[in-house]
Amino acid sequence: MDFAVEYLKLDQLRALQSERLKDLVVYLEEKSDFYKEKFDEAGISNQDIRTIEDISKLPITYKQDLRDNYPFGLFTVPKNELQRIHCSSGITGKPTVVGYTEEDVDLFSEVVARSLNAAGAKPGMQLHNAYGYGIFTGGLGLHYGAEKLGMSVLPISGGMTSRQVDLIIDFQPEVLCCSPSYALTIADEFAKRGISADEISLKYAVLGSEPWTEIIRHHIEERLGVHATNIYGLSEIIGPGVSMEDFEEKGGSYIWEDHFYPEILDPVTKEPLPYGEEGVLVITTLTKKAMPLLRYWTNDITSLYYDENAKRTMVKMKPILGRADDMLIVRGVNVYPSQIEEAFSHVKGVVPNYYLTPIEKEQMCIGLDIDLEIDDELVAEENLNINSDEYLIFAGNFGESIENEIKKRVGITTKVKIHAQDSLPKCEGGKINRILKTK
Structure with a gap:
């Protein structure tokens, strides 16, 4: 493969984006009843779009638009020109459906x-591809991309962790793909078998589908002996591969902005924000054919920046802080699960497996219950025991110290319940939800 486009000078990249945006608007005027109606409502046409800077004139697209046009209302090609169809689970309503032409799959x-x-x-x-196959885009997306790069693929999908580890031991793969929480589950299985990181063949872990923190990265890298990097994407845009960390740089993900033009918008005003400011990530698909989207509201909170010292010239996005709809408002303080995790991540003995339960009173969130695990070494070191409620009891007010740390760093009241290692539910593949039902 030729990776030269990743190193384009900024003026060359902007020229390419501008041409692709102009072509896209013309294409949508001809092929999309949905966008033609949006353009008419806004009083704009392809003549109004001359450069990529004109993108703010175009309408924002939301997930509800996909649901309202279920199943194929946003497709711009007939069904017989599709090579693949994916969709969401539809647990909270109509699924969102996405289609791919042969060009889109390429x-x-x-x-x-x-x-x-x-x-x-x-x-x-x-x-070793432990992303789920089927209607989820992750499994097939990573599979085809790996083959295009010239790799061999074991399409094992998620679950059956013991068998996954058996095959890693037997087949000796260098690369693992799965969610961060499932990588920890795999690491736990290796540890149970007494297999250390330097005995594992894996060298790289490509992890995505859920927000994760540096402490999660540290645990995965230390326990599996890998470089752990974040891959980001959405099915509505294309699937995983919208952006990616470099294994030697980490900390920020390159967006392949020759195909996916990113913006950061204010969550309330919907106005564009400058580089470096946090807001909602919005993406335009510049080159898709079956279901191109203009300014798609991802609901993910992050910021964009250019790194002069980076290997590539394309824009980077910071790690996802959370989804706008995952934000909890606790006594007026905006809180994301990742902020809670960061507050206790440095505490010795804490295992990065936890759950948050909002506490509500009179339709107001007044606090959080936090269930988290501590490792067996700390239990033995402190001579801890478990009471009838299955929570650990020990001197030193360990849970209270974490509550105080969260109060100091995040500014909210919490009640921390400490559990023994491996006593809370673990990820068995796919995404994991850290927020439980309110009390």
């Missing part, structure tokens, strides 16, 4: 291959 494979290359993968390596 594009999907290209950006995933770029992402795997940035993560350290090389042709000839083997990928």
Whole structure:
């Protein structure tokens, strides 16, 4: 593969984006009843779009638009020109449906291959792909991208953790793909078998589908002996491969902005925010054919920046702080699960497996219950025991010290319940929800 586009000068990249945006608007005027109506309502046409800076004139697209046009109302090609269809689970209503032409599948494979290359993968390596296959875009997306890069793929999907570890031991893959929480579950299985990180063949872990923190990265890297990097994407945009961390840089993910133009908008006013400011990530698909989207409201909170010292010239996004709809308002304080995790992540003995339960009174969130685990070494070191409620009791007010740390760092009241290692539910593949029902 040719990765030269990742190193374009900024003026060359803007020229490419401008041409692709102009072509996209013309295409949507001709092919999309949905966007033609939106353009008419806004009083704009393709003549109003001359450069990429004109993108703010275009309408924002929301997930509800996909649901309102279920199943194929946003497609711009007939069904017989599709090569693949994916959709969401539809647990909270009508699923969102996305389609791919042959060109789109090639594009999907290209950006995933770029992402795997940035993560350290090389042709000839083997990928242990523990992302779910089926209607979820992750499994097939990583599979095709790895093959395009020249890798071999074990399409094991999620679950059956003991068997996953058996095959890693037997097949000796260099690269693992799954969610961060499932990587920890795999690491736990290796630990149970007494297998140390230096005995594991894995060198790189490409992890995504849920927000995660530096403490999670540290645990995964230390326990599996890998470089752990974040891959980001949404099914509505294309799937995983919209952006990717470099395994030597980490901390921020390159967005492949020759195909996906990013903006950060204010969550309330919907106005564009400058580089460096946090807001909602909005993405325009510049080159998709079956279901291109203008200014898609991802609901993910992050910021964008250019790094002069980075390997590539494309824009980076900071780690996702959370989803706008995952934000909890506790006594007027805006809180994301990742902020809670960061507050206790440095505490010795805490295992990064936890759950938050909002406490409500008179339709107001007044606090959080936090259930988290501590490792067996600390239990033995402090001679801890478990009472009838199955919470650990020990001197030193360990839970209270974490409550105080969260109060200091985040500014909210919490009640921390400490559990023994492996006593809380674990991820068995796919995403994990850290927020439980309110009390």
